[in-house]
Amino acid sequence: MFPDLVGSIYTELPRANSERKGKPVLIKGCKNSYLEGRYIYEAICALPKDANIGVLVRDNKKAQRLSDSFERLNNEKPEDERRHFMIIDEFKFFRRQEIKDVMAYFKLLMNPNDS
Structure with a gap:
């Protein structure tokens, strides 16, 4: 669906701007939220x-x-092997300037003609 929607806007596929080579993006399907x-x-x-x-998620749930x-x-896990996690709550998260910047960038990627 998405390629059909943007196919008329872009004449060529987007390319990475970086010279660095990395692993390809992995798409993983899981049977449930615990897995x-x-x-x-x-x-x-x-x-x-x-x-x-950072782990980007769609919604607070x-x-x-x-x-x-x-x-x-x-x-x-044993105490010395544990990781420290921080959850930024839904409302404060979207008020942070760096998140506003990332969201604006995503919007620009979706529609570069939008002002």
Whole structure:
């Protein structure tokens, strides 16, 4: 559906502006929210412990489910292996300037002709 909608606007496929090569984006389907949370949690744990990570979610319910999964999984680990998570609540989150900037960028990507 999306390619049909934007196909008439863009004459060529978008390309990354970065010279860096990285792993391709992975699309993973999970049977339920717990398995999804576990998959994301394990992916986070595979990264360096001091890494700054953000998980973008569609709505507050999804954020809460992920938070619950992360907390449950985190509590199963020894204290020194646990990760520290911070949930920025729905309303304060969207008031943050950096989030406003990211949202404006996403809107521009969706419709560069919008002023």
